[in-house]
Amino acid sequence: MTGVLTAFVGSVIEAWAELRIHRTRVLLSLIGVAVAVAALTSVVALGNIAQQATIETSERSSGRPATLYVSAFTADGSAPDAAVMDATWNEALERYGVSYASRVGQQQLSIQFVDGVSPVNATLVDPPYGTMHRVEVAEGAWFSDSDANRLAPALIVNDIFYARLGSPDIRSHPTVELAGAKPVTAVIVGVTKALPYEEQPSMLMLNDAYTRLADRLVQDAAYPSYPQYEMWVPPGISTELTARLQSDFSASLGEGATAQVNRQDYAAYGDDPFQTVTLVISAIAVLVLLLGALGLVNISLVTVRQRIQEIGIRRSFGATASRVFFAVMMESVVATVAAGVVGVMVSIAAVTSPWVEELIAQGVSDVPPFPVEAALLGLAAATVVGAIAGLLPALVAVRVRVIDAIRY
Amino acid sequence: MNMPFLELRGVGRTVSRVDDRPLVILDGVDLVVDVGDRLSIVGRSGSGKSTLLNLLGLLDSPTQGDILLDGVSTAGFSARRRDVTRGRDVGFIFQQFNLLQGRTALENVMTPLLYDTGAAFWRRRAIATEMLERVGLGHRLASTPDRLSGGEQQRVAIARALVRRPRLILADEPTGALDIETGEVVMALLDEIATASSAALVTITHDPAIAALASRRFRLERGALAAEDVGAAAPGSSTSALPSSVERGGAA
Numbered sequence: 114m115t116g117v118l119t120a121f122v123g124s125v126i127e128a129w130a131e132l133r134i135h136r137t138r139v140l141l142s143l144i145g146v147a148v149a150v151a152a153l154t155s156v157v158a159l160g161n162i163a164q165q166a167t168i169e170t171s172e173r174s175s176g177r178p179a180t181l182y183v184s185a186f187t188a189d190g191s192a193p194d195a196a197v198m199d200a201t202w203n204e205a206l207e208r209y210g211v212s213y214a215s216r217v218g219q220q221q222l223s224i225q226f227v228d229g230v231s232p233v234n235a236t237l238v239d240p241p242y243g244t245m246h247r248v249e250v251a252e253g254a255w256f257s258d259s260d261a262n263r264l265a266p267a268l269i270v271n272d273i274f275y276a277r278l279g280s281p282d283i284r285s286h287p288t289v290e291l292a293g294a295k296p297v298t299a300v301i302v303g304v305t306k307a308l309p310y311e312e313q314p315s316m317l318m319l320n321d322a323y324t325r326l327a328d329r330l331v332q333d334a335a336y337p338s339y340p341q342y343e344m345w346v347p348p349g350i351s352t353e354l355t356a357r358l359q360s361d362f363s364a365s366l367g368e369g370a371t372a373q374v375n376r377q378d379y380a381a382y383g384d385d386p387f388q389t390v391t392l393v394i395s396a397i398a399v400l401v402l403l404l405g406a407l408g409l410v411n412i413s414l415v416t417v418r419q420r421i422q423e424i425g426i427r428r429s430f431g432a433t434a435s436r437v438f439f440a441v442m443m444e445s446v447v448a449t450v451a452a453g454v455v456g457v458m459v460s461i462a463a464v465t466s467p468w469v470e471e472l473i474a475q476g477v478s479d480v481p482p483f484p485v486e487a488a489l490l491g492l493a494a495a496t497v498v499g500a501i502a503g504l505l506p507a508l509v510a511v512r513v514r515v516i517d518a519i520r521y
Numbered sequence: 522m523n524m525p526f527l528e529l530r531g532v533g534r535t536v537s538r539v540d541d542r543p544l545v546i547l548d549g550v551d552l553v554v555d556v557g558d559r560l561s562i563v564g565r566s567g568s569g570k571s572t573l574l575n576l577l578g579l580l581d582s583p584t585q586g587d588i589l590l591d592g593v594s595t596a597g598f599s600a601r602r603r604d605v606t607r608g609r610d611v612g613f614i615f616q617q618f619n620l621l622q623g624r625t626a627l628e629n630v631m632t633p634l635l636y637d638t639g640a641a642f643w644r645r646r647a648i649a650t651e652m653l654e655r656v657g658l659g660h661r662l663a664s665t666p667d668r669l670s671g672g673e674q675q676r677v678a679i680a681r682a683l684v685r686r687p688r689l690i691l692a693d694e695p696t697g698a699l700d701i702e703t704g705e706v707v708m709a710l711l712d713e714i715a716t717a718s719s720a721a722l723v724t725i726t727h728d729p730a731i732a733a734l735a736s737r738r739f740r741l742e743r744g745a746l747a748a749e750d751v752g753a754a755a756p757g758s759s760t761s762a763l764p765s766s767v768e769r770g771g772a773a
Contacts, residue, residue: 116638123635123642134623426619429578430633430681431608433601515580519619 149405150456154491218340253303274314425518445503453495533585564741612682
């Protein structure tokens with residue numbers, strides 16, 4: 114036991130002394146490894162961040178996998194019977210045990226701001242919509258089930274809307290007037306960050322609340338009054354469920370109307386759409402690392418040949434072959450791990466710098482943090498490269514013929 | 522009967538060549554080395570001196586005959602056991618000193634202790650310091666080889682060879698790179714320290730004056746080892762020459 118301990122401690126001491134004495138050479142070769150690790154880590158991290166950002170953006174707009182959309186139209190262009198649609202929809206939710214579902218409608222409502230009345234786009238939703246579309250409420254809270262029954266309807270507005278009200282404290286229950294035949298006072302319960310492409314005020318309102326007040330408000334006739342139906346279901350059952358919903362709705366609506374059920378989330382077409390990007394990024398990273406490793410092997414081989422005499426001397430004083438092998442290997446690993454740490458730190462500094470963040474995460478409100486797996490991958494790669502680069506010189510070192518080496 | 526520390530029995534070493542007959546480097550060498558012995562081996566270049574040194578230091582294996590260590594044949598030793606035995610029992614001193622460049626005198630002397638597994642490993646700094654003090658270099662602990670004179674470097678090498686208290690010291694032309702006076706001082710020191718730790722000293726040299734310091738002298742010629750000047754009184758050694766233990770191998 115004590116032999117193993119002293120052998121390990123001894124090898125580390127030898128490796129450290131070797132690195133200390135050949136600082137310049139070690140430093141030069143390690144710059145290559147550090148650059149390679151920094152490149153690998155950055156590429157993986159940037160890829161992850163970009164992918165995460167893209168996924169989140171597309172989930173916000175078209176839902177999480179798998180989101181099924183139901184819509185219907187008639188041959189003569191009139192709206193299908195809303196009551197029939199609603200009834201069929203509620204039946205379907207119950208029958209298939211779907212808990213995340215929302216009707217989604219669009220309406221333009223007139224809002225009384227201090228500087229006059231402005232039309233504002235309102236999205237009419239049911240409470241599960243917030244989870245289904247990853248809506249992040251920056252201030253206040255998402256709709257609760259009881260919000261549908263409030264006399265003063267609850268609104269969630271974007272921060273452009275909120276800024277036009279002068280950004281009052283959300284805890285003071287700020288109100289706003291919806292213009293119409295009989296104006297309605299609404300309470301703002303939450304504020305979201307505007308999406309990157311949004312430049313106008315917008316708001317979210319519960320379907321049920323709107324339906325009760327619809328006849329009192331100014332409406333834009335250009336907007337269809339019937340909603341679209343969305344449900345979030347496990348991807349595994351989405352294909353089968355699509356077919357069933359299709360036949361359920363077709364049966365309910367009867368002749369003359371057509372129901373459409375389709376899936377529109379980013380993963381709708383089976384394969385992970387980011388697979389190609391991931392593959393390309395990985396291939397580049399591996400190439401970069403291979404180049405770094407080749408440089409290291411090259412330098413290690415040259416130096417081990419220079420050190421044949423030293424290895425011979427060590428052997429003559431009782432260093433076993435395995436000890437020499439381990440010590441040479443250890444030098445490489447100790448050095449590359451150190452370089453890997455530096456490379457990962459450089460990468461973190463680069464990727465999280467404001468300039469790169471702006472470039473890569475364009476149009477993303479929340480840039481994901483530096484991925485831990487990228488840092489771990491960088492360190493693991495550095496260790497593996499060190500071991501591989503150390504293997505060849507270590508094998509050469511073990512084959513040294515002691516007396517020939519000493520008399521060299 | 523007292524078992525000799527190291528014994529060579531009919532040892533031969535041949536090297537096979539691709540398009541020629543095998544080359545005989547050593548042939549039928551018999552030799553007994555005991556604790557405290559002082560041996561010198563002289564011979565011209567190409568006479569097989571370094572091959573004999575390799576065999577004595579367990580760096581090479583004979584192709585004929587056997588080498589016994591404490592009466593045990595080393596033929597069956599694993600590579601690892603040979604290395605461990607060498608580290609424990611053999612100390613090398615080389616003509617070109619062969620100190621590790623860039624390391625201080627202290628680090629050089631500590632090197633063999635890195636391959637120790639016991640308390641000596643953990644106490645290596647104290648042990649090496651004490652050893653350097655014994656060779657008169659207590660004031661040069663932090664000097665690197667390029668800042669030491671030839672004599673000082675060889676004294677560091679002596680300290681390094683003896684720091685694990687080996688039973689056998691193999692000195693390969695230890696004064697070859699030194700002037701005559703320094704060489705004499707170094708040899709006197711080597712003898713003194715070897716005596717103090719009761720180690721056997723085998724010196725390979727082609728300098729007759731250095732060879733004459735040993736109590737048992739041998740000449741190596743065309744791969745055969747012969748005792749020399751057997752009856753002469755050896756200076757500076759209490760060990761009696763044992764002519765009967767040295768025999769010429771009969772095989773030609």
